Amino acid sequence: MKRIISFPHLGNYYIPVKYLLEKLTDFEVRQSPPITKKTLELGEKYSPNDVCIPFKYNLGNFIESLDKGASILVQAGGGCRYRYYAEVQEKILRDLGYEFSFIKLISKDKMRVKETYNIFKKLNSKLSLYKFINTFIITLFFIYYMDKIDVIIRKRIGFEVDKNSFINLREKMYKDFYNCNNLTTLTICYFKYRKKFKKLKIDKPKNCLKVGIIGELYTSMEPFSSYFLESELAKMNIELKRYTDLSYLLWKKKLTTKHMLRKTKHYCKYTLGADGLDNVYRTIKLAKKYDGIIHTKPFGCTPEVGAIPIIKKVAKDKNIPIIFFSYDSETSNEGIITRLEAFYDLIKYRKEKK
Amino acid sequence: MKKAYLGIDIGSISTKGVIIDSDNNILLSKYIWTEGNPIKAVKEIIEYFKNNISDDIKIVSVGTTGSARRLIGSILNASIIKNEITAHAIGTLSIYPDIKTIIEIGGQDSKIILIDNGIVTDYAMNSLCAAGTGAFLSSQAKRLGIDVNNFGSIALTSNNPTPIAARCTVFAESDLVHKAQMGYNKNDIIAGLCKSVALNYLNNVAKGKKIAEPIIFQGGVSKNIGVVKSFEDILNTKIITDKNGHLMGALGVAILSKDKPEIEFDFNINNYKYSTNSKFCGKCPNNCEVIFINKDDEIIDHWGNRCPRGEKITNKN
Incomplete structure (x- = not known):
């Protein structure tokens, strides 16, 4: 049976992260179950009371993932108190009796290509540096294009004529982005959808x-x-x-x-x-x-x-x-x-x- | 037949209703305690209006505001449902067109509204904490064993207000207990409390806001002359209080409802049984609580549902 790798939510960014992990590792990639009130309740229950709210959401995500069978968890870090999230969360989860491996993508506040490559190399010994860099760049563009489209959506969604037309089209776009295997097809796909979004009826x-x-x-x-x-x-x-x-x-x-x-x-x-x-x-x-x-x-x-x-x-x-x-x-x-x-x-x- | 407009402001502590004519004159008004039951309070007000309104007046629109605005809005089939900040500003401006600052301290919340040339330019509301509001004063009055209505007049007898921590209600309360046990005079403590309410307001809600004259003070706490005097002492200026100060929200929303299409208003809401019940959607772990408003056995409104999954249960009923 394949081991399950999982990570917490942040908006819709689970899609590119999943894309990256799926291409770079042999594990089954499963993002945390969608955030609900229950996620927050779980996170609150086991977090220090005064910690900022993202910590509680993240911890809730991890617990729900572990309950669904995940055995490898991924956390980033850096910036503010977020820097300590990974360590503290790992400790809390171990104290709760869960068994898992924990991957910290960003240590010492900076993401270095070589260090990150080494982390993934440990997970997947067959990974070549070329494939790693290539996939990484595609993922970055994936994120970049997603954000570009979101800028268009934010300008227009308040005036949409057909209810949910923007959200539905975005869901479709994510699926198509996900199936792109190289930068060229991804870019073509992006321009195609950009046109579509601009054509959606609005009354502004x-x-x-x-x-x-x-x-x-x-x-x-x-x-x-x-x-x-x-x-x-x-x-x-x-x-x-x-x-x-x-x-x-x-x-x-x-x-x-x-x-x-x-x-x-x-x-x-x-x-x-x-x-x-x-x-x-x-x-x-x-x-x-x-x-x-x-x-x-x-x-x-x-x-x-x-x-x-x-x-x-x-x-x-x-x-x-x-x-x-x-x-x-x-x-x-x-x-x-x-x-x-x-x-x-x-x-x-x-x-x-x- | 004269046209008239009904405005209702349902706060956490009190419910206010007014009927105005087309020149914004208050024809009838009523002020009662909500007592945790907004539906009953509104029924009582409507009943009062029904019995006292003259026969040649016809209500053509209804507006609701206050924390239960949505619930009462759907029961009364309101033409407009508006938040209390806008309603208060509009109501006050109709009587005092030159006003620059509105201080409002109610039962659960306090706000400041800054106005320039008749439009709201800035506002602030207390963050999610009831420090220094009416609820705090009435609970402390109970602790000291006096009627909250006499609070202000007792405070005015003191020449030497006891300093009481103003930062937070919990600190203020323990400070108060401490000072009482130390043997301070009751009237000094009460005056100190009034001062701490004013200080708390200025330090939290009005922080960084420019308080320009003329200033009007509204909301239930404005009936407390002790607090009014504390504000005047601290700001070193005259503060207007209006005998209808508590009605401004209701008045404002009645004025706002005038622009809306006319409706037939039914005074007989007492003939119907209104009830609310809630159901948990249960279609996902979010488990949204959907609240239904029923008129007899018929659902007239519902809210709390966030996604298409929940529409199934709201349609089924």
């Missing part, structure tokens, strides 16, 4: 409301953890922009940090850890063309707590409405909906007045 007024979403990475990328913030906003017919996605975190961030420091020099002298500086920079950018900003973070997210006073000052200077959401494991989203509705009214009246 010229001066629609535009909102930018900034904040911590997990709560902005995993819809479950933000109570489906983006789809709630889409229901209100709002065009969305979000900077944080996986391609941003994997390479764009590194390339733009110096630029961001220059642009934010009135407010920040140094980087703020994790995405703190990035969010200050984004606030400055968004203030130019957007009607409002939504900032999301897990309760107690230290880099963002440090960035918030600066962001507030920027928003005040640039006169743009901003609203902050702090997520933890509350089960009711009524309070969040009330604040969102009020925010919508606020930006709408402001726009009408202009």
Whole structure:
């Protein structure tokens, strides 16, 4: 029987990760069962109480995977408290009596090709360096194209004419992407779908409301953890922009940090850890063309707590409405909906007045 | 036949209802405790209106706001269901068109609304914690063995308010117990509590917001003259309180409902039995709790379902 390798969720990125693992290893690859309330309950039960909420989701994912028969778990790391996730989670799971092997993809905060190759080589002794690099590059493009399409979707989904047309087409696209075996077919596939997405019927007024979403990475990328913030906003017919996605975190961030420091020099002298500086920079950018900003973070997210006073000052200077959401494991989203509705009214009246 | 508009604000602690005419004058109003049963409270209000309304008035639209707005909105077949922040701003502006800052402290939440030239420019609501709200004051009044209605007048008799931690309700409470056991005067402690509510509000909800004059103070806690005085002392300015301050939400949503198409309003909601029941979907581990609103035996609304899987159970019923 094949061993089962499994990993936690982050939005739809389980698809490229699965793609990568399936090509590089001989194991059966099975992502964690979809995040549900039960996942969070499990994660909460065995996590330290004060840890940030992504830890609880990840741990819940791992427990559900292990219960489904997984015996190899994969975790990344780096940045903020996320750096310690892997070690602490491994310890908690072992204390619970599970038996498994644990792979940490990123150690010492940086991903190095050679180290990563060695990790995979241990899993699959037949793996050649050429195949590893080739698959890795295809996966990166997979992620890049996914994110590109998501940018188009976020601009348009709030105005779709046929209900769920965007989501359904995206599901189809993921399937086709998954079946591509080399970069050329993947790229052709991407352009084909880009055309299709742009052709989907929308009913978009010229001066629609535009909102930018900034904040911590997990709560902005995993819809479950933000109570489906983006789809709630889409229901209100709002065009969305979000900077944080996986391609941003994997390479764009590194390339733009110096630029961001220059642009934010009135407010920040140094980087703020994790995405703190990035969010200050984004606030400055968004203030130019957007009607409002939504900032999301897990309760107690230290880099963002440090960035918030600066962001507030920027928003005040640039006169743009901003609203902050702090997520933890509350089960009711009524309070969040009330604040969102009020925010919508606020930006709408402001726009009408202009 | 004169046209009139009904607005209802169902908060966690109290339920407010108003009927206004087309010039936004309040014709009738009613203020009662919700007592954890919004349906009963609304029935009581509608009954009161039914008995007191003059015959030449016809209700042509209904608006609901407050934390139970959706539930009551579907029972009354409301023309508009609006969040309380917008409703409060609209209601207040109809009476005080120049107002710049609205301070609102209710039973469970507190908010600040900043207005410039008649539009809301910024707002903030307390984060998910009831620190420094009406619920805190009434529980502390009970602990000190006094009626919450006398709280303000007792506070005003003190010349030397006892400092009480304002950061968090739990700290404030243990501080209060400690000070009481140390033998501080009761009226000083009460004045200190009023001050801590004002400080807590300014430090948490209104943090970083520019509080411009004129300022109006609303919500149940604004009836407490001790808190009003604390705000005036700290901000060093005059604060407006309105005798109808508690009705602003209801008034605002009644005004908002005026733009909506006219409906036939039925005063006889007491003849029907309204009930809610919940069902767990059970189609996936998410196990969404779907809530149904029934009028006699017929389902008039439901919510809580998030995906197509759950539509099966909502359709079946």
